[in-house]
Amino acid sequence: MISFAKAHGNGNDFIIIENKEGTYSDDRLSDLAKKICRRKTSLGADGVLVLEGSKTFDFYMRLFNADGSEGEMCGNGARCIARYAFEKGHAKSDMTFETKAGPIRASVNPPWATIDMGEIDVSNLKEGKINAFGKEIPYVAFYVGVPHCVLFFPGFRDIPRDSLLSLARHIRRKGAIFDEGANVNFAERNKDCIGAMTYERGVEDFTLSCGTGSIACCLASHLLFGSPLAMKVKNPGGVNKVALRLTSEKVFEASLSGKALIVAEGLITEEALSEEEGFE
Numbered sequence: 001m002i003s004f005a006k007a008h009g010n011g012n013d014f015i016i017i018e019n020k021e022g023t024y025s026d027d028r029l030s031d032l033a034k035k036i037c038r039r040k041t042s043l044g045a046d047g048v049l050v051l052e053g054s055k056t057f058d059f060y061m062r063l064f065n066a067d068g069s070e071g072e073m074c075g076n077g078a079r080c081i082a083r084y085a086f087e088k089g090h091a092k093s094d095m096t097f098e099t100k101a102g103p104i105r106a107s108v109n110p111p112w113a114t115i116d117m118g119e120i121d122v123s124n125l126k127e128g129k130i131n132a133f134g135k136e137i138p139y140v141a142f143y144v145g146v147p148h149c150v151l152f153f154p155g156f157r158d159i160p161r162d163s164l165l166s167l168a169r170h171i172r173r174k175g176a177i178f179d180e181g182a183n184v185n186f187a188e189r190n191k192d193c194i195g196a197m198t199y200e201r202g203v204e205d206f207t208l209s210c211g212t213g214s215i216a217c218c219l220a221s222h223l224l225f226g227s228p229l230a231m232k233v234k235n236p237g238g239v240n241k242v243a244l245r246l247t248s249e250k251v252f253e254a255s256l257s258g259k260a261l262i263v264a265e266g267l268i269t270e271e272a273l274s275e276e277e278g279f280e
């Protein structure tokens, strides 16, 4: 049986498994993610974080989304795996680990975990307006390790969820904004914070919080409206604190802080992987 831990950052939840010896192939990890992320019939999660060995850094983090696709980076996931790696002795409280989107520095002070993202280059950002719900909604899109589109839409919470979902799915499509599809954030500026809700590629639904999405909302708000470089981003599942630094023209660095909670540890049974569902 496979050992696992379950963790979440603001309700963005993950199953963490270790693969330091390379026991599980990429296909096996993708298949495992599809099976164990199912809500109600298995463990349930937005994605699977895999801790693998790294020659240069403390470890290598991989993210498999609930649909089995692999994402390059995950902000809340990075905070969760940092907490896990610290608790399990894979790393000290200040650590650096590898991801497909480059190295990430993290610092853990339980239950808090902060990550420092690598560079976010906005020189090629995409910008436009989308007509929906009788409004012209401005958007900007760029990569925060993974592709993000941020729509500034005051009052988005008053729109029925299904209608927001179909708009997000339209924008999320491969080729609509980015060839590989996009995570879609609805954002509104409040006095001292940003309210946000993210539709995640690979989960294919809104999640309770998205770390790279929170960074994207803060940066988009700074670029479009000159908002402060440090902001709280309120997601349905909790608050992520974002701090941006301009490193050179159109290149930013960002840190992301919030709680990363480990809520369970155990063994995944064969029954959690079974295909059986519904009535016979």
Ligand SMILES: N[C@H](CCC[C@H](N)C(=O)O)C(=O)O
Binding pocket: 012, 065, 070, 071, 072, 073, 074, 075, 076, 077, 146, 147, 183, 200, 201, 202, 203, 209, 210, 211, 212, 213
């Ligand atoms: N929830 C994650 C983002 C996952 C990215 C994934 N949905 C993809 O684009 O493949 C976060 O906290 O940053």
